[in-house]
Amino acid sequence: MAVVIDATVGGASSNSFATLTEADTYMEGRLNATLWDSATDDECNRALVEATREISALSYVGKRADDTQALSWPRDFAPNPDDPNYDYFLTTEIPDRVKWATEELAFQFIKAGTVDVAALESSAGIVREKVDVIETEYAAHIRAKGMDRYPRVMAWLDPLLDGAVAGGCVVPVVRG
Secondary structure (H helix, E strand, O other): OOOOOOOOOOOOOOOOOOOHHHHHHHHHOOOOOHHHHHOOHHHHHHHHHHHHHHHHOOOEOOEEOOOOOOOOOOEEOOEOOOOOOOOEOOOOOOOHHHHHHHHHHHHHHHHHOOOOOOOOOOOOOOOEEEEOOEEEEOOOOOOOOHHHHOHHHHHHHHHHEOOEEEOOEEEOOOOO
């Protein structure tokens, strides 16, 4: 069955932060987006829904605008880092940063093909691997994990995340 995008802002059954039309427009300005262009509308819709799930699962500043909304945005009391006065986002909008991050992550899902990019890497935890005379050793602490594997996505989302952000990770705010 084909996936239908519901990008209603604050909707109880919304499943995407961005529409397919918005994602297509984003891809027009992106290099190497031919894979997106060659994907079917259903594949692109599925990628947008999956990207929205991943992005909606993060912890953001402010609070959900409505208890019945399906997704993490829109939000009350979420300061806009792009506004010179640092005013709050409207509760009737999804920030461009969230839409762009969704569209970019959806593209990464399309680009990955049959690889489940939301899953842990199969090499997670491997410190040394030797096959005959070929040997590879990875420093586990240097390799990006989770959403940090997508620096462009996280660059847009970092200023919206709950807590002080340092080096692509979230540092919890401790209130005393």
